[in-house]
Amino acid sequence: MFSSILWTGLAIGAIYALIAVTYNVMFSASRVMSFTAGQVGMLGGVIGAWLILRLHMPIIIGFPLTLLGCAAVGVLTEIVAVRPVIAGLEKHLYVLSTLALALMMQQFTAIEWSTEPQPFPRIVGAGFALDEKFWLPLLACAAVIVGLELLYRHTLVGRAFLAIAEDNYAARALGLPERGLRIASFALAGAIAGLAGFAGGQLLLASIANGPMLNFYGFVPVALGGLGNNRGAIVSGLLLGVFQQAANFLFGGVFVSVAVFAAFIVVLMAAPQGLFGAAPTRRV
Amino acid sequence: MRSRLPALPYLLIFAAAAALPLAGDDYIVLIATRAAVYWVLVSGLNLVVGFGGQLAIGWVSLLTIGAYTTSVFVARGWLGALPALVVAALAGAVAGAIVGLPALRLRTFYFAMATLGFATIVTQVALAWTGVTGGGIGIAGPTLPAPLDTQMGFYLFCLALAALCTWMTLNVAASRFGRALVGLRDAEVATEAMGVSKSRLLMTVFLFSGALAAVAGGLFATLQSYITPDAFTFDLSVLFFIAILIGGRGSILGPLLGTILLTILPELAAPLVAWSTFLYAALLLVIVIVLPGGIADLLDQRRRRKLPENRQIVPRPELVASLITRQVDRPALIISGLHLSFGGVRAIDGLDLELRPGEVHGLIGPNGSGKTTTLNVISGFYQPQEGGVRVGDAPLSGGPQTRAALGIARTFQTPRAIGEASVIENVMIGGTVEGRASFAETVLALPRHWSDEKTLRTQAERCLRIIGIEALADERADRLQHSELRFMEIARALMLCPSFLLLDEPAAGLSPDEITRLGALIKAIRAAGCGVLLVEHHVDLIFDVCDRVTVLNLGRELAAGTPSEIRAHKEVVSAYLGG
Numbered sequence: 001m002f003s004s005i006l007w008t009g010l011a012i013g014a015i016y017a018l019i020a021v022t023y024n025v026m027f028s029a030s031r032v033m034s035f036t037a038g039q040v041g042m043l044g045g046v047i048g049a050w051l052i053l054r055l056h057m058p059i060i061i062g063f064p065l066t067l068l069g070c071a072a073v074g075v076l077t078e079i080v081a082v083r084p085v086i087a088g089l090e091k092h093l094y095v096l097s098t099l100a101l102a103l104m105m106q107q108f109t110a111i112e113w114s115t116e117p118q119p120f121p122r123i124v125g126a127g128f129a130l131d132e133k134f135w136l137p138l139l140a141c142a143a144v145i146v147g148l149e150l151l152y153r154h155t156l157v158g159r160a161f162l163a164i165a166e167d168n169y170a171a172r173a174l175g176l177p178e179r180g181l182r183i184a185s186f187a188l189a190g191a192i193a194g195l196a197g198f199a200g201g202q203l204l205l206a207s208i209a210n211g212p213m214l215n216f217y218g219f220v221p222v223a224l225g226g227l228g229n230n231r232g233a234i235v236s237g238l239l240l241g242v243f244q245q246a247a248n249f250l251f252g253g254v255f256v257s258v259a260v261f262a263a264f265i266v267v268l269m270a271a272p273q274g275l276f277g278a279a280p281t282r283r284v
Numbered sequence: 285m286r287s288r289l290p291a292l293p294y295l296l297i298f299a300a301a302a303a304l305p306l307a308g309d310d311y312i313v314l315i316a317t318r319a320a321v322y323w324v325l326v327s328g329l330n331l332v333v334g335f336g337g338q339l340a341i342g343w344v345s346l347l348t349i350g351a352y353t354t355s356v357f358v359a360r361g362w363l364g365a366l367p368a369l370v371v372a373a374l375a376g377a378v379a380g381a382i383v384g385l386p387a388l389r390l391r392t393f394y395f396a397m398a399t400l401g402f403a404t405i406v407t408q409v410a411l412a413w414t415g416v417t418g419g420g421i422g423i424a425g426p427t428l429p430a431p432l433d434t435q436m437g438f439y440l441f442c443l444a445l446a447a448l449c450t451w452m453t454l455n456v457a458a459s460r461f462g463r464a465l466v467g468l469r470d471a472e473v474a475t476e477a478m479g480v481s482k483s484r485l486l487m488t489v490f491l492f493s494g495a496l497a498a499v500a501g502g503l504f505a506t507l508q509s510y511i512t513p514d515a516f517t518f519d520l521s522v523l524f525f526i527a528i529l530i531g532g533r534g535s536i537l538g539p540l541l542g543t544i545l546l547t548i549l550p551e552l553a554a555p556l557v558a559w560s561t562f563l564y565a566a567l568l569l570v571i572v573i574v575l576p577g578g579i580a581d582l583l584d585q586r587r588r589r590k591l592p593e594n595r596q597i598v599p600r601p602e603l604v605a606s607l608i609t610r611q612v613d614r615p616a617l618i619i620s621g622l623h624l625s626f627g628g629v630r631a632i633d634g635l636d637l638e639l640r641p642g643e644v645h646g647l648i649g650p651n652g653s654g655k656t657t658t659l660n661v662i663s664g665f666y667q668p669q670e671g672g673v674r675v676g677d678a679p680l681s682g683g684p685q686t687r688a689a690l691g692i693a694r695t696f697q698t699p700r701a702i703g704e705a706s707v708i709e710n711v712m713i714g715g716t717v718e719g720r721a722s723f724a725e726t727v728l729a730l731p732r733h734w735s736d737e738k739t740l741r742t743q744a745e746r747c748l749r750i751i752g753i754e755a756l757a758d759e760r761a762d763r764l765q766h767s768e769l770r771f772m773e774i775a776r777a778l779m780l781c782p783s784f785l786l787l788d789e790p791a792a793g794l795s796p797d798e799i800t801r802l803g804a805l806i807k808a809i810r811a812a813g814c815g816v817l818l819v820e821h822h823v824d825l826i827f828d829v830c831d832r833v834t835v836l837n838l839g840r841e842l843a844a845g846t847p848s849e850i851r852a853h854k855e856v857v858s859a860y861l862g863g
Contacts (some may be wrong), residue, residue, distance in 0.1 A: 033393040083571045087531045092392050095339055096529060099396070103522060111558055149799035211786045212518065216404065219397050254405075254412040261401045268398070 005245045007134040014141035018166055018196035019218025020146060020225065020233035022189045026074075028165035028228055029185030030086060032094045035102035036077045038215025039192050040070050042208060043105065045120055046113055049206035056207045059123055066198050067191045068242070073087075073226020074190020077101060080182050094271020106211045115208060118199030133202035140199035144192055145234060161185060165228065220264050224275045232276030286388075293456075293537050297544075305436055313439050321441035321503045326524050326543045327449040327536070328496030331489050333525065334533040335462055337469030338387045338486070342403030343854035344521035346494050348410060349379045350419055350501020351425070351511050358426035362691040369502045373495040374784040380494015381487055388483045403521060410513040419701040423510035425505035436737060449496060452727045453536055456492075459726040459733060460712070460719040460740065465489065466534050466702055467713050473699035477663050478776070479688025488723045496572055511703050518740035519561045523547075526564045530571050534576025534704050541579055577704070586706070586760050597771050599752040599801050601808030607746055608781045610813030612642035614674025616663070617784050617815060624661060624839075631657045632668070633839035639784060644806060644816045646847075648862055649836035655819040656697055658836075659786050662817075663694050669729050674795040675784075689716045691783035695776075695790060697819075699769035703762030707753065707772055710761050711744040716780030718743075740779075747775040751805075766793045774805070784815045791822045803829050828849065835860060 022037040051062040066170045081097035112148050124132045151158035163171040164181050172178045197210070220240055226230025240260070247256045267275065303318050317834050325347055332338050350372040357368035386398040405802035410693040412415045415425060431437045457464045465473030468482055476482060485688050505511050527546050531538030550560040566643045573576060581587065601793065617639040639645050660666045664684040673680045675690060693714065701710050718740065748754040751771045764772065770790055777785055787806070791799045799822060806829045810816055820826050826833060827847040835842040836854050842860075843853045850856055 020653055082568065087578075090576060093576060095392050097569055099341065100565045100569035100572065104562055104569070107562035107565065109561070113563070131420050212400070216397065216401050223394065223397075254408050254414075257405050257408050261405050264401065265386055265398060270385060270391055270392060272394075284779070 003250075005249050006242060007276035009129065009242030009245035010238055011134045011137045011200070011241070012245065013238035014137035015200040015204070015214070015237075016217050016221055016240055017141055018137075018144060018192055019197075019214045019235040020237050021148070021230055022193040022196070022232050023219060024167075024228050024233055025148075025185055025189040025192060026077075028161065029182045030078075030082055030087065031091070032166070033219075033222075034077060034082070034094070034098040035215060036081070036098055036105065037189070037193055039102045039105045039211040040077075040193035041197040041200075041214040041218065042075050042211035043073060043109065044070050044116075044199045045206040045210060046109055046136070046197075046202060046208070047194070048198045048201055049118055050122045050209075053119065059121070060223050063123075063198065067194050069186040070194025071191040072186070073105070074193075076188040076276065077185055077190070078186035082182075082186070083179075084107070099193035102211070106148070106208055108213075110208050113206075113208065117205040117207035117209070120204075120206050122202065131202075133200075135205065136199040137196070140195050141197070141234065144195065144259075145230075148230065157181075157184070178256070184187050214239045217260075220260065222274075223264060223268055224274055226274030227272065229276050232274060236280050242270025285383060289691050292401065294450055296452075297540065298443070298450075301443055302440070305439065308815065310435060313435060315547060315551055317435075317439045317442050319448040319544050320439070321500050321507055322527070323446045323526065323540060323543045324442070324449050324503065325497045325500035326527050326539055327446070327453045327526055328493030330528050330531075330536065330539045331453060331456060331462075331465065332384070332493050333528045334531070334539060335457065335465040335469065336486060336489055337466075337533065338384070339392055339523050340383065340399045341396050342383070342401070342518075342521050343497060343524050344398035344516050344518065344624060344673075345383065345399075345403040345406040346376050346497035347501040347504055347520065348377055348406050348513075348516040351505035351508075351516070351538065352410060352423070353498065354426050354502030354503075355423045355505045355511060356416055359423055365428045365506070368426060369499055372498040372502045376498020376501070377491040377495040378566050380490040380492075380497065383494070384486060384490030385484055387490070388459025395401075405520065407513050407516060410516075417513075420512060422510055423508070425511055428506060438506065439455075442507075445499070445503070450536065450540065451729075455726055455729045456723075457534075457536055457735065458737070459721070460592055460716045460852075461485065461488075461723055461726055463702075463705065463709055463713050464716050466705055468704040468705065469533075471700040473665070473684075473777075474696060474773075475713060476684040477665075477687065477694055478714050478780075480713075481685040483633030492727070493725070505605050508801035522561055522564055526568045529568060530578055532582075533843070535580030535583075537583065538578050538637070583806055584760075586758070587763075589759075591759060591763060595756075595768070597752050597763070597768060597801065599771070599805045600750055601804045603746070603750045604778075604805070604808040604812050607750060607778060608782055608814055609811040610641060612640075612813050614641045614783065614813075616640040617673065617817075618670070618834025619658070619662070619673050621671030622658070622668050622673070622861075624657060624659060624666055624668050630839050632661070634671075635836070635839070635841060637834055637841075637844075639815045639817050641783065641815045642810060642813050643729060643831045644810050644818055644829050646830035647817060647819045648821070648823070648826055648833060648860065649842065652838075653836040654839040655836055656788055657839075659694060659788055659817070659819060662786060663692065688780055691780060692786070693777035693780045693782035693784070694786035695770070695773040695788055697788045697792070699766070699773050701761040701764075701769055701772060703760065705761060706758050707761050707764065708741070708744050708748065708757040710772060711747055711775045711779060712740045713746075714776035715740045715743055718779070743779055744775075748779045750778065751775040752801075767798055769793070770794065771802075776807075782814055784817065785809060786817045786819075788819050789816070789821065791820055791825050799825055 019037050021039050026034050048066045051057045051065055081101040085097050086093045152162055160176050160181055221233045223234035224236040244256055287829050305313055329343050332340050353372040353375045354368045355857045357363045383399055383402050387395050411419055427433055432441045462479040464485055523546050527542035531542030550557045619637040622632050622635040661668050664687050719736045721736045725735045748757055752770055803825055830847055833847055833850045834844045837859055843856050
């Protein structure tokens with residue numbers, strides 16, 4: 001019983017952590033927090049199920065196509081909801097434009113796919129001591145951490161990402177292609193969210209309800225870990241998942257939601273920069 | 285002030301709505317009832333979103349709370365439907381304050397997320413608390429007493445409430461509370477410096493709008509006649525929120541039209557029902573990108589009116605004395621031993637300064653020497669790590685909103701104005717602390733509300749005449765030139781009849797003529813007994829108007845004395861003046 005709670009918690013936590021990383025990757029490149037993060041996660045499950053179960057594609061093709069599709073949605077987000085807004089004077093309107101796009105994604109999926117949860121294919125099959133629905137999300141999370149680390153530390157593009165995140169103006173003054181890097185970041189973010197939804201497909205199923213759910217529970221680690229802080233996000237995400245499952249077992253579902261929400265608000269009120277810290281902003 | 289007959293559009297809308305039953309179609313009346321119920325909620329939410337700029341996207345939670353409170357109280361036979369609505373309003377006010385609480389600390393996206401989380405939780409609680417709410421099975425909605433229990437009676441009741449809400453929110457919009465809300469949205473720092481307490485104002489508005497939302501919830505339950513948690517989908521939140529944004533922020537007519545539009549839209553064609561939320565969202569996206577001001581911006585004729593070219597700002601310094609008469613033997617504003625560091629940077633490193641009434645004190649120095657930081661400490665935006673500021677023997681403590689009551693007013697290095705408000709409204713914000721009417725008195729337009737408005741408007745007109753931009757009083761501030769905005773900020777500061785006036789580079793970007801006139805104005809303000817602290821880079825202006833000058837370098841006093849002493853000071857000449 002204990003191990004099942006722990007594994008479910010870690011697996012869900014890994015999905016939350018990946019959505020949190022999605023938020024962070026988009027934020028680093030554009031200073032925009034996008035309501036589409038959780039929706040693209042939802043799309044990862046839905047597109048995967050659609051390609052593999054309905055169109056009967058082999059996984060080896062369906063999986064990369066899912067990531068590609070989600071990356072394309074990420075790019076679409078940048079073009080439709082982010083670029084026009086941050087070019088203007090009132091940059092905070094991104095909250096509304098990304099909310100609008102997220103709602104459109106959700107409604108479109110609800111009508112064209114289904115409002116009920118649909119089955120998601122098994123990826124690896126039997127033969128493991130632990131069911132794949134537990135270790136796939138963790139594996140995906142580990143892969144993303146390692147991948148991002150390699151990208152940021154050892155490639156020129158990755159360093160350019162960091163430069164843009166650190167100081168947008170200075171990076172542009174150095175001649176970095178800010179717009180191209182932003183599009184690349186949104187594609188990357190889309191792929192990460194898609195991976196989260198795909199790897200978590202067995203656990204969460206292909207359901208539109210995952211969109212708002214991941215939006216919120218994926219943002220909690222961002223808030224707790226500090227905006228733009230990927231390590232904080234991953235630690236907080238895993239902790240959140242385990243806490244949620246444990247409390248779910250001990251006290252029941254409603255209590256957990258209330259507790260998570262209350263913790264989210266209390267932490268933010270007490271430490272708006274998160275527990276692991278993020279850059280402060282100047283008011284006057 | 286937007287048109288000569290401000291009430292006309294509202295009268296037309298409500299007269300048309302009241303005449304709707306004559307069409308004899310029950311379905312039309314049903315849709316109209318729904319629109320009226322929605323408007324009761326949206327009108328209150330409009331103050332939060334449209335005026336306050338708080339992105340409360342999960343407002344359906346308050347509708348849910350109101351609906352269940354009313355239904356449970358009636359179903360258990362505790363109260364009749366109408367008293368139950370009052371209880372719901374109280375519950376809604378409390379819930380509104382709880383949802384709103386995070387807004388005091390959290391910005392835009394974070395707050396939006398928090399309201400979204402709250403909405404999820406309320407639905408879950410409604411599902412899980414089966415003993416009270418009936419869980420997924422639901423509960424019967426309340427039935428109103430005769431004659432409100434017929435379709436017609438209920439419709440007219442909702443319509444009357446909707447009209448009442450329109451009137452109440454119009455009162456708030458045209459009051460110091462409405463202006464301060466918009467101020468917090470568009471120029472938060474300046475508005476707080478004018479004495480507006482963000483937390484108090486926002487909490488009041490959240491209480492009010494929570495109460496309205498819960499009343500709408502009670503009516504909604506009656507309209508549905510039976511409610512389950514499924515009835516309160518997030519789509520409703522989206523409708524409310526988007527109605528306001530499509531209507532346009534800072535407007536009441538716009539969101540009213542938006543609510544009507546979004547309620548009717550899905551009825552126009554059957555396929556639209558399924559796609560309605562998609563359409564709302566698409567509409568929102570288009571509005572945000574193409575027309576961030578919404579319908580209201582289209583209706584606003586002031587945007588298109590042509591302003592005269594070659595406008596001149598000609599202040600009337602001789603009128604200052606009629607506005608301010610302060611004794612000069614009052615205690616001075618004293619800064620002593622001030623230290624303030626940001627991380628490793630010592631912004632102010634042991635500063636002493638005395639600003640006496642009836643004196644102009646210049647504060648000059650190179651960029652980064654701590655001039656503006658000093659002003660920010662005086663206005664309460666930064667708390668010093670050592671030393672402090674006091675007036676006479678009374679130390680200044682607390683945040684920026686406490687300074688206006690002490691008669692300390694200021695302007696900003698970059699003018700901070702509310703672009704969508706008119707010039708006179710911008711100036712009136714300066715006098716917010718002078719208002720006497722409470723929020724409740726304003727909502728009901730009681731006499732003190734009217735006397736406040738009259739006093740503030742007269743005072744603002746007088747300030748504008750002193751500054752010399754009274755011809756622009758009714759223009760939108762975002763159409764003004766830079767120099768006009770600078771002078772407008774001075775007018776706004778004068779609204780307080782300040783004891784101490786802090787000017788942060790008032791001459792930056794002004795023409796030589798304008799600087800001369802500004803100098804005369806500052807001298808007149810001094811003559812009226814006000815102490816002026818002048819941060820400036822125009823050395824000629826400084827030496828012309830200042831009685832004493834302090835030169836800062838790296839957060840420390842490099843020199844202090846009369847202008848002629850400073851002019852002769854060797855280090856100042858080499859470090860700053862050049863020569």
